[in-house]
Amino acid sequence: MTAGVRRLAWVGLLVVTAALLVFGSVRDSGPLTQQDRIDAITQRVACPTCDGESVYVSRAAAAQAIRAEVARQVGDGLKTDDEIVAYIADRFGGQVLLVPRGSGIDALVWVLPVVVSVALVAALASSFRRGAVATGARSRRAQLVVTVVVVAVVGVGGGVLVARQAGQRLPLQTATGGIEDSTASLLAQARLAGPTDVKSAIELYARVLETDPDNVEALTYRAWLIMLSARQFDESLRQQAYASTITALGRAIELEPGYPDAMCFLGIVVYRDGGDAKSAKEFLDRCLERNPPNEVRGMVESLAAEAAAEVGG
C-alpha cells in the first residue's frame, strides 16, 4: 500500500467517525413517556447522601424526595429535562450532576479529550510526513508553528462544541448573576424597594398583576402603598386612592380570606382614612385572629386598642 493510499484511508476513517459523532449527537430519539423522562433525568443526578449511586437506583430518603420532585415537575410539563436537572443542581450543588456541566471548570472534562485527540491526530499526520520531504530548518519551524496553532484552534474549538452539545446546561443561571424576572422575584424586589422607594415598589407590584391579576400579595401591597402615598396629596386624590384601595383589598380578601395582611390593611385604612372606628375594629380583630406577621402585627395591635376605645366611648 502506497503512502498516498494509506493517507486516504486515514482521512476516510476520520470523516466517517466525525459523521457518526454528528449523527449520534443530533438525532431525534423520538417522544418519551413521562416515566422515560423521569428515569432519564434521575439517571443524570447523583444521590446526595450516598456514594456512587444515582437517584434512579438509590433507595435513600433524599433520593426518593428528589425522584418525587422530578416526577412532579415532569407531570407539570412546564420544564425541559435540562431545566429540571438544573433545578436539582441549583439546590444541591453541581456535585450531584453525573453529566458534568458544559461551562466553567467542568467543561474541561469535555474539552481536554478533544484537545488530546486532535493532538494525537496531528502527531500521526506529522509522522506520515516525517522524512518524506526534505525541507530547510526555517520551513520546519514554520510548519511546527502552524501545526501547534491548528491543533490548539481545532482542539479547543472542537472541545467547546462538544461541551456545548454534551455538557449539562444550567438554563436558570445567568452569567451576570441577575435575579430572574419571575413573580416571586418581582415580589421580593418590590418588598425590598417598598420602604424607601414606594414608586418603584408600586410599579413592581403592577408588573406582577399584569401577568397574575389575582396575585393576592401584589393586590394587597400595591393598594396599601398607593394609600400611603396619597396621604400627602389633596382630598380629591385621597378619596380616589381610598376607593381603589378598598376595592383592591376587598378583592384580595375575596380571593384568599385567610390572608392576614389584606384584612389588617383594610382595618388600618378604614380607621385612619375612612374614619369608621366600628368597621375598622371588626377588621382589625379579624386581622389579629389570622395571625399576621410581626411587622403587620406591630402596626395593628395599638390601633385595634385605639379603635376599641373609640367604639366603646
Place this chain on the structure above:
Amino acid sequence: VAVLATAVVFAALVAVFVVSDGDTDVGARSPLLGAPAPAVVTSTVDDAPFDLARRKGSWVVLNFFNSTCVPCIAEHPSLVDFVADEAGRADRAEFYTVVNDDSDGAINGFFAANGGDWPKLRDDDGAVAVAFGVAKVPETWIIDPNGFVRLRIMGAVDDGVLEAQMARLRAGDQ
C-alpha cells in the same frame, strides 16, 4: 521561561493558601442565600394550612428534623431555648419544624416528651427538603421579613448559635 512560569504558578498557589482564611463561618453555602425563599405551601401536623409567602413581615426559622436523627435530638434543647428567648421580642422570629421522612405520630410523641410547642410542617414527599437542597437533617434556615434566605446551618446548632446569628442578621450584617 518554563521554570519561571512554574515558579510564578507555585508562588500564586502559596499566596492563595496563605491569604485564604478557610471556611470557619457557622453558615453553609447555598445558591439560595440572598435569593427569595422557595415556595412552601403545606400543612402542620395539626392540619393547619401553612404558606411561607404569607409569613413575609416576620423573621422565619425553618428547622429540618427527624425524630430518630441523633444530632436533631442533641440540638433540640438549644432550639427550645432559642424560641423561649425570641418569645419576648416584638420582632420575634417564627420558628417551624419541617418534618423530614417521619410520621405525625413520632413527631407528636417527640415534642410531647421533649418540649417545643411551635408548628411542625409536613413534608411528606420531601418537596420542601428538595426545594431547599436539604439532603441530611438537621438543617436550619433563616429567612428575613422580606422573604429572602439569609442563613443556612448544616448539622446541629450549639447553644447560643441561633441567638447570635439572629442578632447579627437583625443588625444588618451579611
